[in-house]
Amino acid sequence: MAKTDKRDEIVRAALELIAEHGFHGAPMALIAEHAGVGAGTIYRYFENKDVLITELYRELEERSFPIIQKGYSPDKPIRERFLHLCTALLRYFIDNPLDFRFLEQFLNSPYGVAFRRDKLLEARGECDVFRELFEDGVSRQEMKDLPLVILFALAFGPILAVARDHILGFIMRDEVLIARTIEACWDGIRR
Amino acid sequence: MAKTDKRDEIVRAALELIAEHGFHGAPMALIAEHAGVGAGTIYRYFENKDVLITELYRELEERSFPIIQKGYSPDKPIRERFLHLCTALLRYFIDNPLDFRFLEQFLNSPYGVAFRRDKLLEARGECDVFRELFEDGVSRQEMKDLPLVILFALAFGPILAVARDHILGFIMRDEVLIARTIEACWDGIRR
Amino acid sequence: MAKTDKRDEIVRAALELIAEHGFHGAPMALIAEHAGVGAGTIYRYFENKDVLITELYRELEERSFPIIQKGYSPDKPIRERFLHLCTALLRYFIDNPLDFRFLEQFLNSPYGVAFRRDKLLEARGECDVFRELFEDGVSRQEMKDLPLVILFALAFGPILAVARDHILGFIMRDEVLIARTIEACWDGIRR
Amino acid sequence: MAKTDKRDEIVRAALELIAEHGFHGAPMALIAEHAGVGAGTIYRYFENKDVLITELYRELEERSFPIIQKGYSPDKPIRERFLHLCTALLRYFIDNPLDFRFLEQFLNSPYGVAFRRDKLLEARGECDVFRELFEDGVSRQEMKDLPLVILFALAFGPILAVARDHILGFIMRDEVLIARTIEACWDGIRR
DNA sequence: GATGAATGAGCGTTCATTCAT
DNA sequence: CATGAATGAACGCTCATTCAT
16 A cells, blocks of 8 residues: 555545544544554644644645636636536535535534635635635626625525535435526525 | 523523534533533433433524514515515524524534434424425415525525624624625525 | 542552552553542542642652651751751651652652752752751851752762662661661761 | 664664653654664664663763773772762763763663662672772771662762752852762761 | 554543432 | 532554564
């Protein structure tokens, strides 16, 4: 097993366990076991549990951004850009429920708050493209003239909620429904 | 101290500690201390910690329903009813951050999932009035013809997100902003 | 078992294990076992291992001072006072090897250094009576005019060494030998 | 790097870390790092940590003996020989605090006891010259007629104590004080 | 021979729960 | 009824030692 393999196995096991059972339900010993490594091995790759979790989040971001932004062009009309990005986001969540559940756990934990604060203030990471889109939308008067955080809430709130409902089995994956949901989000945001 | 007082103190202390420090930051011994009772006493009123937390949620629901539904009449137009309920809900969250933060913790934990499942299937609790409203809205063709869960997501998703942003200090309380936010939610839902 | 009994058992077990096997050889679980209590119980009485050890030292001091100073009078001649105190000290160490070995471990650890520093500077605790004696001795020109730390070294150095030799079985307890040893210490210190 | 160099680097690093941070503060991995070798390499030269430490002690002895005995002649008068050796010993400790601190750690640990036992019984190592001196002193009736261990205690007890006080910063290096201290030791031992 | 990644037993500590008082 | 001292399983983490490369 190559060096990278072990690290990846640890990250994968952590994602799985945290997504399924929460931070509580993912003790280091269990993560190690699921990763097929010794308990101490995790600490060769991650200073402590917090670092492992934060790093896991970072990798998730890195992995998901390209997928979500694939085929996106900032030159198209606002509406089209919005539908493109949000549909991709929702699809990603539905198709990667582990990623989504971890993300939720993370963002609803002390870890996550600092991240969200940074993102809003420093405008970096994934939000960049969304922020740009929303700022464009507002300045071109195609979106409501509301603070960015509110627009984010109007767009992402429903998406996250729907993704959660999928994972819980309340809805089945359905491309038409996804499209209609995102269009409804657009209705909430557009002027 | 009357029997009921002790129980109430325990529930109050649990709410406070869980809201502020999460489930981790609220050991039974600390809850007991904050409640001014012995550690063992909690177990006279609640079988175990899970039951305490679940019960706490139930009481929160009970306490908040009347507040949210105050002045609500099912005879008014759909739009008005929607704005009324959702505004009340958002206001309640903003004005009772402890309740909201506990709720978030709860719904984002294994505890919460079973509850949400029950609610959707059995149609009881707070959702009744919302469910009625949304079913009315759909059947009168004033709301989009989407599954109930999607409509819920379009309404509550942004509200929860905005409430969170308030608590994190990203937005200040502002009646006009609240009103505009809820109207935006309506735009997302209405036909 | 009364509340105090448990605490005492823990202290006793800690003393025994640390004296015999050093700080390393006295894990909390083993101390608990030897004390006949659960592992967690220790933490009801002592915040952590450091506190347990420091407290153990404090109790040792408290217990030994009266024994060592029994029959001591600051009104007698310097020489007699010196012989009295030092003989009592050496006897105490020989008769309480556990106490002595713990003391050695303690004073040769990070814990101990702070204590010794305090004692030298603040002049409190057992050293008070020794310090007084030595200061008297110097000012009355019956002891050599050397810094206090040096006089302490000349008196306690051999005593500790002899006590250690007893415990290691290099010498057998022998009142005459004890007396002659302490007199030799006096020869080193007296003018 | 020659084979011997590696070994020496390991021993040096171990001395440094143990002297400064105790046995606890000197994990094998850190010793390896400070020595500039791989962690496993240590085990090519020393069977395990205990052996490394014991060996380190042995080398320390070997290194210090010639320094302490430099200029020493068994033909000079007892008193002069005593002052010579003991002054050299104290100076060595003061000037080589790392060596002294390791020595203390060592002698106050399970490792040390066996060594001291061996020394007294087998009469080898550094003690030879001291033992010879003391046996001479006793037989020539210039020293008190006390068991060897007691005479050792009277001589080395204060020296070790004073060395410790230097390292802890309680006394500053001072040739006159050193001389007077050693003379006081002599007073304790001489007839 | 030299390495350093991997190991897992063992550490100090926490906390939900019990039960004698 | 109420208590809070007692428990011990489980946690996150360290480190002496091994062994494939």
